[in-house]
Amino acid sequence: xxxxxxxxxxxxxxxxxxxxxxxxxxxxxxxxxxxxxxxxxxxxxxxxxxxxxxxxxxxxxxxxxxxxxxxxxxxxxxxxxxxxxxxxxxxxxxxxxxxxxxxxxxxxxxxxxxxxxxxxxxxxxxxxxxxxxxxxxxxxxxxxxxxxxxxxxxxxxxxxxxxxxxxxxxxxxxxxxxxxxxxxxxxxxxxxxxxxxxxxxxxxxxxxxxxxxxxxxxxxxxxxxxxxxxxxxxxxxxxxxxxxxxxxxxxxxxxxxxxxxxxxxxxxxxxxxxxxxxxxxxxxxxxxxxxxxxxxxxxxxxxxxxxxxxxxxxxxxxxxxxxxxxxxxxxxxxxxxxxxxxxxxxxxxxxxxxxxxxxxxxxxxxxxxxxxxxxxxxxxxxxxxxxxxxxxxxxxxxxxxxxxxxxxxxxxxxxxxxxxxxxxxxxxxxxxxxxxxxxxxxxxxxxxxxxxxxxxxxxxxxxxxxxxxxxxxxxxxxxxxxxxxxxxxxxxxxxxxxxxxxxxxxxxxxxxxxxxxxxxxxxxxxxxxxxxxxxxxxxxxxxxxxxxxxxxxxxxxxxxxxxxxxxxxxxxxxxxxxxxxxxxxxxxxxxxxxxxxxxxxxxxxxxxxxxxxxxxxxxxxxxxxxxxxxxxxxxxxxxxxxxxxxxxxxxxxxxxxxxxx
Numbered sequence: 001x002x003x004x005x006x007x008x009x010x011x012x013x014x015x016x017x018x019x020x021x022x023x024x025x026x027x028x029x030x031x032x033x034x035x036x037x038x039x040x041x042x043x044x045x046x047x048x049x050x051x052x053x054x055x056x057x058x059x060x061x062x063x064x065x066x067x068x069x070x071x072x073x074x075x076x077x078x079x080x081x082x083x084x085x086x087x088x089x090x091x092x093x094x095x096x097x098x099x100x101x102x103x104x105x106x107x108x109x110x111x112x113x114x115x116x117x118x119x120x121x122x123x124x125x126x127x128x129x130x131x132x133x134x135x136x137x138x139x140x141x142x143x144x145x146x147x148x149x150x151x152x153x154x155x156x157x158x159x160x161x162x163x164x165x166x167x168x169x170x171x172x173x174x175x176x177x178x179x180x181x182x183x184x185x186x187x188x189x190x191x192x193x194x195x196x197x198x199x200x201x202x203x204x205x206x207x208x209x210x211x212x213x214x215x216x217x218x219x220x221x222x223x224x225x226x227x228x229x230x231x232x233x234x235x236x237x238x239x240x241x242x243x244x245x246x247x248x249x250x251x252x253x254x255x256x257x258x259x260x261x262x263x264x265x266x267x268x269x270x271x272x273x274x275x276x277x278x279x280x281x282x283x284x285x286x287x288x289x290x291x292x293x294x295x296x297x298x299x300x301x302x303x304x305x306x307x308x309x310x311x312x313x314x315x316x317x318x319x320x321x322x323x324x325x326x327x328x329x330x331x332x333x334x335x336x337x338x339x340x341x342x343x344x345x346x347x348x349x350x351x352x353x354x355x356x357x358x359x360x361x362x363x364x365x366x367x368x369x370x371x372x373x374x375x376x377x378x379x380x381x382x383x384x385x386x387x388x389x390x391x392x393x394x395x396x397x398x399x400x401x402x403x404x405x406x407x408x409x410x411x412x413x414x415x416x417x418x419x420x421x422x423x424x425x426x427x428x429x430x431x432x433x434x435x436x437x438x439x440x441x442x443x444x445x446x447x448x449x450x451x452x453x454x455x456x457x458x459x460x461x462x463x464x465x466x467x468x469x470x471x472x473x474x475x476x477x478x479x480x481x482x483x484x485x486x487x488x489x490x491x492x493x494x495x496x497x498x499x500x501x502x503x504x505x506x507x508x509x510x511x512x513x514x515x516x517x518x519x520x521x522x523x524x525x526x527x528x529x530x531x532x533x534x535x536x537x538x539x540x541x542x543x544x545x546x547x548x549x550x551x552x553x554x555x556x557x558x559x560x561x562x563x564x565x566x567x568x569x570x571x572x573x574x575x576x577x578x579x580x581x582x583x584x585x586x587x588x589x590x591x592x593x594x595x596x597x598x599x600x601x602x603x604x605x606x607x608x609x610x611x612x613x614x615x616x617x618x619x620x621x622x623x624x625x626x627x628x629x630x631x632x633x634x635x636x637x638x639x640x641x642x643x644x645x646x647x648x649x650x651x652x653x654x655x656x657x658x659x660x661x
Contacts, residue, residue: 062091076415147383158215167407182232244288308336353393361389433508443467447485564603576600
């Protein structure tokens with residue numbers, strides 16, 4: 001059976017490498033067979049359709065459907081291809097790959113449920129097939145979109161047509177204001193449509209940016225480069241003086257293979273191209289990509305020793321032909337599917353397109369970086385939106401910027417490729433907040449914020465009248481900010497932009513706690529007769545320890561009060577234990593001994609009910625002192641117990657305050 005790949009409609013000159021096949025209905029198909037054998041897939045599809053309508057034998061109809069599906073798949077019409085493969089499977093055509101191609105075309109059409117069923121059915125017959133296994137993994141990837149990125153993608157309308165494929169862009173200057181690309185456009189009436197793709201023959205075009213920053217109308221290169229054959233996949237040397245490209249000679253009688261050429265430019269004019277002598281005459285070599293130093297040539301070939309269909313190979317400069325014996329890049333990069341359109345970035349990382357790795361459907365773009373210690377490449381999918389369910393390939397970058405161009409057939413039911421720009425916007429981080437009175441919920445305008453970052457940031461931010469503040473932040477930076485306001489405890493908070501992959505605004509509500517002669521933490525209570533701290537009390541003391549860490553000038557007197565239910569001596573002893581228990585907890589949290597003192601007051605200072613307590617408890621009246629006699633007048637045993645609990649409290653008295661900025 002033939003070697004076929006839908007990816008070849010990108011460059012017509014790659015469409016004609018295959019092995020002859022024998023079809024049971026060959027005599028009936030005649031012209032369809034011949035067109036198929038020489039790679040005229042658009043013409044062959046029309047002939048196969050006619051043969052299918054006339055054929056009555058179910059098996060032969062299945063065989064015709066298989067090759068019709070191949071024609072549609074190669075010319076990037078996955079929905080039509082899926083319909084043909086589905087008929088081939090239904091008519092029980094014996095070529096098992098019909099089911100694999102059916103699954104792949106479903107995947108490229110976005111029909112995930114149908115693709116999953118087809119892949120599983122195929123794996124029931126060939127359980128170890130890597131392409132089918134990767135197909136199921138691709139479905140999981142698409143459903144989760146787990147490698148979605150922040151890249152922004154946009155079609156470049158100035159250099160893309162709507163009816164014909166434009167693909168494989170390549171920058172031609174260090175200013176990135178000139179681009180060469182392949183196109184199948186047929187603006188000129190004299191240009192015939194290709195029998196391979198139904199579009200025009202592939203030629204190399206050039207465009208540049210004008211003074212307004214727009215791409216000018218593309219123009220084809222002169223006839224020393226663009227010939228009656230198909231040319232494309234142009235790549236430039238780092239100095240812009242040498243172009244490497246692919247040419248595929250063609251005739252209507254036999255299959256010919258793609259060839260690679262190089263051509264130099266002098267005085268603004270291109271010279272005569274010369275063929276790059278790599279591989280034999282019968283071997284396909286295409287898609288050249290030169291390394292930045294000019295010493296390594298990457299290319300695509302089906303030569304023996306590969307991993308499957310089309311692989312990426314590498315040849316080093318040297319030898320009689322100008323290049324040493326090529327080596328295959330191995331099975332980490334190459335798969336049983338197609339690996340194509342290599343591109344080498346300035347840092348040496350390799351980018352390529354593949355339909356054999358786990359991806360989003362069709363061709364996806366991958367990055368390969370060689371790990372010197374491990375001794376092999378590490379390959380990663382570039383994720384969406386650069387990759388889509390359609391074919392995505394032929395990427396180039398503006399130097400080491402995360403910006404450039406690539407080709408994609410997304411949005412086209414007819415397999416038309418267009419050129420897209422992409423850019424990864426710089427990450428933006430900022431902080432904003434409001435400084436508020438903790439209990440009154442009013443802004444504190446007479447405050448300031450001190451922001452310190454590991455990038456060297458050390459800045460004082462004044463707070464606006466409405467209590468707000470804000471600042472732009474740097475990526476990969478740890479920050480700490482402190483808020484200070486006269487008469488309030490300082491506030492401190494740490495945060496970081498390290499590891500963040502999405503834009504973020506850090507928002508803060510800063511509740512400033514007022515400094516008073518006595519600070520009461522409402523949740524520090526003790527059970528009757530006990531001096532052990534409960535969980536609520538520990539959480540409140542953790543909060544106090546954090547405040548003391550920020551406010552190093554504060555010295556506290558810990559005052560413990562009893563409920564008034566025992567005798568005076570027992571109350572004093574018990575309250576002293578409670579005060580010391582609190583002090584020991586704060587000491588364990590790192591508060592220095594000289595900043596703390598502890599004293600138990602027994603029941604000598606019962607609580608006087610303020611408005612807050614009166615609002616919280618309907619059995620209390622503002623101004624009432626919770627002495628034992630007053631508590632006994634409260635109705636209800638549970639209310640009396642609550643009043644005694646209010647008396648069992650801890651107060652923190654500020655003994656010393658030294659203002660500092």
